[in-house]
Amino acid sequence: MVNPSFLANTLNMNPKNLSICVLGLGEIGSSALDYIRDKQLNVFGYDINPEVVQKTKEKGILAFSEWNDVPDANIYIICVATWNKNGEPDLTPVFDVSKKIAQKANNGILVSIESTIVPGTSRKVHSSILKGVELVHVPHRFWNEAPVEHGVRQLRVIGSVDAESMESGRIFYGDILGIPLSETASIEIAEICKVSENAYRYVQIAFAEELRMICEDLGLNFQEVRKACNTKWNVEILDARDGIGGKCLPKDRRNLASLSKYNTLLTASKTVDTLYREWLKKK
Ligand SMILES: NC(=O)c1ccc[n+]([C@@H]2O[C@H](COP(=O)([O-])OP(=O)(O)OC[C@H]3O[C@@H](n4cnc5c(N)ncnc54)[C@H](O)[C@@H]3O)[C@@H](O)[C@H]2O)c1
Known part of the structure; x- marks a missing residue:
């Protein structure tokens, strides 16, 4: 028997009362932000690059380059850069923003990693930094040459660290954002899929x-x-x-x-x- 997820409980309230923070406002983060804003939801952004933050503000969306200024959110979406350095995956920004989220809350929130990562990353973040949170991985399939057809709203895979997280992920991405989902048997499968x-x-x-x-x-x-x-x-x-x-x-x-x-x-x-x-x- 699965406990009701955080979002199942919260959604007794109106989704419009949710607050959503997108971390990393580059190509995919800004697309996610625009998409969520267009759903009339309360969304704001965070990026370490002040120029990107300025561009976001110019679109009329609240955005911050100082973490201390970022309001608390119910849902955090991680869209930061990931790299390969010297032949090895370098996911430093994902760990960096996860530590920042942990300063705000360690339970009662949903964290979604949309950045491309490698198997084991989500569980490592969950077991070492964001222990009590609900966590899903919903990698992006964004293609900038067809940002509507192959943008935020296209069939996306979703993996979760546990059943409660999957339930929240389903509610947020499926019911609230209207994004079609394909659930993977484990979060590691979603990670290696992208x-x-x-x-x-x-x-x-x-x-x-x-x-x-x-x-x-x-x-x-x-x-x-x-x-x-x-x-x-x-x-x-x-x-x-x-x-x-x-x-x-x-x-x-x-x-x-x-x-x-x-x-x-x-x-x-x-x-x-x-x-x-x-x-x-x-x-
Ligand atoms: N661009 C695409 O078409 C595409 C498609 C699918 C997946 N992805 C994946 O999505 C992720 C982001 O890609 P992108 O194209 O948006 O990259 P991008 O370089 O356009 O943007 C990344 C943003 O992350 C910010 N950032 C880096 N470190 C940070 C930190 N520690 N804290 C806060 N912000 C930080 C940067 O300032 C930048 O604005 C990557 O993992 C990429 O592989 C990209």
């Missing part, structure tokens, strides 16, 4: 890059080869353009590769992309 999606895309592009080099080596037109292959029902070869860039794909390939010794394909795909970039320069 990193794997990006690493998979990286490998798919690397395949296209290698095929393009093979085709041109043989005097064949890559686009025509691709078009022909893609007539088969289960084949979708991607395009090969300027090399694999952006903030997320390279980082998440490296983070996934760092988790296990079984990373031959992930490592080789980076070699292919490096070779491909050199090949492009010589063309």
Whole structure:
């Protein structure tokens, strides 16, 4: 028997009385903030970068760069940057803001990590910093070229540290924000899901890059080869353009590769992309 979650209890009150704090106001944090504001909910933001905070304020949304000024909230959404440094995941900002949230409350709140993290992060945050809180991980699938169709409101996976957290997550994301959810069997699955999606895309592009080099080596037109292959029902070869860039794909390939010794394909795909970039320069 699961105890009613914090949000199930709180929602005897009007959702409009909830206060929601988004931490990290970059590409995904600002999109989350705008989306929640458009639902007429009480939302404000926090970021260590005063320039980003200023931009948020210019949209008419309350935002702070000093943690002491941030009002207490019922729900905290973590959207801060995460990196890979020297081949290892660097999730320092997630731990940093979790410690800040813990200064305000250690129970009776829902914390959602939307930043991309690696398996074990959420439970580590929960067991060492935010012990009594309800905690979910709802990674973003935001794509800035189609921010409405592939923005905040699209099918998202959700994992939780316990059943009460899942209930609150369902109420907040599903019922209040209207975001379709796919619940994962464990929070670690939600964590590895996002990193794997990006690493998979990286490998798919690397395949296209290698095929393009093979085709041109043989005097064949890559686009025509691709078009022909893609007539088969289960084949979708991607395009090969300027090399694999952006903030997320390279980082998440490296983070996934760092988790296990079984990373031959992930490592080789980076070699292919490096070779491909050199090949492009010589063309
Ligand atoms: N941009 C995307 O398309 C996308 C898509 C899916 C997932 N993600 C993931 O979302 C997370 C954020 O990505 P983004 O693109 O919004 O990054 P971003 O660089 O645009 O923004 C990150 C923000 O976090 C702030 N920040 C960093 N450390 C902080 C701290 N200690 N306290 C408070 N604020 C801090 C920065 O000042 C910055 O404004 C990353 O984990 C990324 O992998 C991004």
